[in-house]
Amino acid sequence: MKKYKGIIFDLDGTLLDTIEDLTDSVNDVMQLYHFPQHDTKKCKMMVGNGFRKLITRALPEERQKDEQFIDEVLAQFAKAYHKRYLNKTVPYEGILQMVNELHKNGIQTAVNSNKRSDYTEALVNKFFAQTPMVAVYGERESKGIPKKPDPAAALEIADKMKLSPAEILYIGDSETDMKTGQNAGMDTIGVAWGFRGAEELKANHATYIAENPEDILKYIL
Template identity: 30%
Template sequence: MNNSKYEAVLFDLDGTLLDTALDLGKATSHVLSLYGLPPISDETARTHASDGMRALLRSGIPESEHHKYDFEAMRLQFLPYYHEHIADRTRYFDGTAELITALKRHGIPYAVVTSKPDRLACRVLGKFPELADIGVIVGCDTLPVSKPNPEPLFYACRKLNVTPEKCLYVGDHIRDIEAGRNAGMKTALALWGYIKDKSNPQAFGADYIAEDFKQLAQIIGVEI
């Protein structure tokens, strides 16, 4: 029975539901190696993972040399490698599986709205049993627009047949909080995610700040 104040919970993916940074970093380092450039560190991967592929690639090249590289061509080299190695080192965050199980137990619908391409989002989620049956996955290429535009969140709500104003959106990037706000949703900042500066989480403007999945569960109104 759903006793939560929310009709549904929407999640970002990278840095929110799954710790994907090390595989994203590995794919980045692979592409950089094709150009004779050194690999990026795991820490650099975590710092830039929520900013997208181009940001990861740029992180491995001095800014003064960015003009020398075709980042769209590099992105196209990134994609097939990452597709094949998408879950080599990707892991649940502590509490991911338990929260999803609790949402199912309480009959609370949930969806993923991510900046990852739809095909890659479906592939990585399919590698994890508790996430493999998520029926609504909205990627950055599902619609002509992406976060922080609210339309991907509206689209997910239409698929779930829920009201945006009665939903919670959870993410680790300012883009996520802005998207949720633009959609009229309540928002929760995933403090365990890839946040560059965690010293002032209030600056994101989220309605809630969750330090871990246990605290997020309390915000939602379920127990894990």
């Protein structure tokens, strides 16, 4: 009997390579305010905790506590990202085949992201329309659901799947994802192809490390 019957995926850096569109959008705004721009390597270390955190980290240090200014810059970023978010974003190689194989084998899947909900849903609908998801959750703090690494959304998904946390694998590319899974009582897979790399995942006690999407199938099927 299979130990795992469900999977909860992070989105950015796990299923989709979104970093080029995010970096371009950040730099559009940095240029607007005549601030230094950032390369993709630096932006990979800024993402994962929602757009507000991304923009705060991208600003010069002396502006990172000015909440009113952050609001202003965040609004500009939202406009820039809305124009760009489908320009360069693609699934990582092997992801679509892996997700389809999970579905064929009766494994329930869901997405839990700290990305704004409208973009999370739009990207999943674009790239994974052929694969039914139990839930697709983005950031929902306005509805009283805290962001990852709080386990609330992951446990809500477990209820929808009608599975215990022990029957679900939580898969992501960052410390935040590993802590989310652990806080929910779920085993975790850290994906080495993501934004942060294997060392961060090992340091945060990933149950398994996947070097490529095919590895996920080995752990669950």
